Each structure stands twice: as structure tokens, then as C-alpha cells.
Amino acid sequence: MEVIRSKNAGACYGVQRALDLALKASEGDGSAFTLGPLIHNPQVVANLEARGVLAVKEPEQATHGAIIIRSHGVTPAVRRSVEARGLPVIDATCPHVARAQKAAATLAEECGYVVVVGEEGHPEVEGLVAYAHEAGAQVHVAETAADLPVDLPEHVGVVVQTTQTRDALDDVLEGIRAQGVAAQVKDTVCTATRQRQQAAAELAGQVDAIVVIGGRNSANTTHLAEICAAECPRTHHIESAAELDSAWFAGCSSVGVTAGASTPDDQIDEVVQRLERM
Structure with a gap:
């Protein structure tokens, strides 16, 4: 089975920037809090938590370290509350x-x-x-x-x-x-969103099945899956390679792979490698 990766897939500039800022904040003895999940990707959020970057719902729950404004941005009122805490603020809002x-x-x-x-x-x-x-x-x-x-x-x-x-x-x-x-x-x-959608639609029309990788709480990944499903009935939205089922690809000679803007390259690579072994 041929596995074809979309030419535009995975973490966009805004997501990668937010990840880089959060990882830098976790270096050494640093600790940080994000207002809500940094990005809509459960695996990435869990990895950040293991590094000491914790997601909280309210600015008041950030007791020390830095407060990270996540990639989705916040309301003006929340920004004022964050600044009032007197802690270092890292603005990871997507440009x-x-x-x-x-x-x-x-x-x-x-x-x-x-x-x-x-x-x-x-x-x-x-x-x-x-x-x-x-x-x-x-x-x-x-x-x-x-x-x-x-x-x-x-x-x-x-x-x-x-x-x-x-x-x-x-x-x-x-x-x-x-x-x-x-x-x-x-x-x-976003231009990156547009490119991913166009490339996904094109690829979905050329393959027997397509896998869309990204958080189920990710709006852009959900839209990608909808776009792919319109072109290819055998569309499967997953969050990780562990969800892949070989039965999905019975009789397929080709399968496409795309991913939302909140999906890092290592997660895409893992899915591609798992598919190639099927």
C-alpha cells in the first residue's frame, strides 16, 4: 500500500512558535502555566505537563513562574487579569x-x-x-x-x-x-490553513483512503477531516498512530496522510511509519 503524505500538513508557524516559547520556559528550573491548553493537541499538552508547563483555567491559578498566553489568544479582560498577577508574561498568541x-x-x-x-x-x-x-x-x-x-x-x-x-x-x-x-x-x-485545506482536498481525491491526524478538539483538524470526507468516503480522523486499524485499509492500494496545524511532525512520522508497516 502506497502511503502519500500531503505536501502541506502539520504544525503551522503559529503553533510551532507557541511550542518553542513553552519549551524554552520549561528549561532548567523554570515553570510556567498556560491559560487553557497551549494548542488543541492532547499529546502535546501532556508532554508539556511532564516538563512542568501546566494548563490552568484562570490566571489566579498561576502561583509562580511565567504565564503563557496560548496560541488562540485571550480576551482583553483576561489579558488585563494576567498582567495584574505581576508574573512574567509570555505571549504565544498566533500572529x-x-x-x-x-x-x-x-x-x-x-x-x-x-x-x-x-x-x-x-x-x-x-x-x-x-x-x-x-x-x-x-x-x-x-x-x-x-x-x-x-x-x-x-x-x-x-x-x-x-x-x-x-x-x-x-x-x-x-x-x-x-x-x-x-x-x-x-x-x-490563515494562509497556512488555506494551504492545508487545498492540499488535503487534492490528495483525498487521488487515494483510496486518507488519515487526518490531530486533536478532536481542534477546529482546523475537524475541518480538514470534513473536507477530506467530501472527496474520499474512507476518511479517518485520529489523534495518534495507536488508533490505526488495518481493517480500515482492506483493499486499498493507496492511503493519504494529512494533519491539522496543531500536529507536530513527529506525530505525523509515527503514523506514516505505522501505515507503511501494514
Whole structure:
């Protein structure tokens, strides 16, 4: 069985930067706390915990060492709480997320009403909503056009969760324009996310089965799996090589491998090696 790895897969710049910052904080006798899991990858979070980098829910739970703001970013209120602790702060917010936060605030000032295209309750989306709120806007979260309210104002700003798909943005924009509403759009979909999605769709259309690696709590990995499933019914979303089942690939002459932006290379390599031995 031929195993083909996607040309764009695995940890993006923002994730790798966050990991590097957290690992550096753990060196020597250092200790650190992340506000929530650093990234949406259970294996990586467990490894960091073993190194003394612990995930906490509230800034007050960080009693010593440094506080790491995770790659998804935080709300302005949480950032103020972190800074008030008086401990060293390591900002591991993905630069693309930081750009989206600034875009949300700018649209709020210019439009007064902001639609955030994304998954309600996701930590990145909560941050985007909070930045728009603080800048004085009314905010609504929509993952699809069906999520839009029917009483939008004449002019709205639109910002996008960085890991959303282009199709999701287009769908929401179509819904907005169908109401006769003008949309001022800040396209903040991450380039790396876009590349992974395009490469995954292309690969899924060429193989008999495809494996998507990444946390089940990872939005961008979930989207990758959905994209692959649309092209290849034998799509399998796993978190680690231990989940692979040889029965999945019965009769397959080729299998593709892709991974979300929160998946380090060593996890991808392990899956590829396990597949090659099947």
C-alpha cells in the first residue's frame, strides 16, 4: 500500500512558535502555566505537563513562574487579569490570531456591528467577540448563513476565525448580501490553513483512503477531516498512530496522510511509519 503524505500538513508557524516559547520556559528550573491548553493537541499538552508547563483555567491559578498566553489568544479582560498577577508574561498568541483581533476592533469602530464567522464557544472566537465588544460594537457569531439573524443593520463588518474554511466565509457572506446588507470584510483566514485545506482536498481525491491526524478538539483538524470526507468516503480522523486499524485499509492500494496545524511532525512520522508497516 502506497502511503502519500500531503505536501502541506502539520504544525503551522503559529503553533510551532507557541511550542518553542513553552519549551524554552520549561528549561532548567523554570515553570510556567498556560491559560487553557497551549494548542488543541492532547499529546502535546501532556508532554508539556511532564516538563512542568501546566494548563490552568484562570490566571489566579498561576502561583509562580511565567504565564503563557496560548496560541488562540485571550480576551482583553483576561489579558488585563494576567498582567495584574505581576508574573512574567509570555505571549504565544498566533500572529494571525492577533491580526484577526485587531481587525475585529477596527471593524467595530468603523461599522458598529460585527459578524464573526466561526465556531461559537471556540477560544479564538471568544477573543474576537470580546475585542469587537470592547470597541463598542454589537456582535453576532455565525458559522453558516443559517446562523445569521434576520434583522441585520444596513452595513456590517465581517471578520473570520483564522481556521475557518473559505466555503464557510462565502456562505455567510452570501447570507448577508441576500438581506441587502453591505459587508465590509476582513479576510483573516490563515494562509497556512488555506494551504492545508487545498492540499488535503487534492490528495483525498487521488487515494483510496486518507488519515487526518490531530486533536478532536481542534477546529482546523475537524475541518480538514470534513473536507477530506467530501472527496474520499474512507476518511479517518485520529489523534495518534495507536488508533490505526488495518481493517480500515482492506483493499486499498493507496492511503493519504494529512494533519491539522496543531500536529507536530513527529506525530505525523509515527503514523506514516505505522501505515507503511501494514
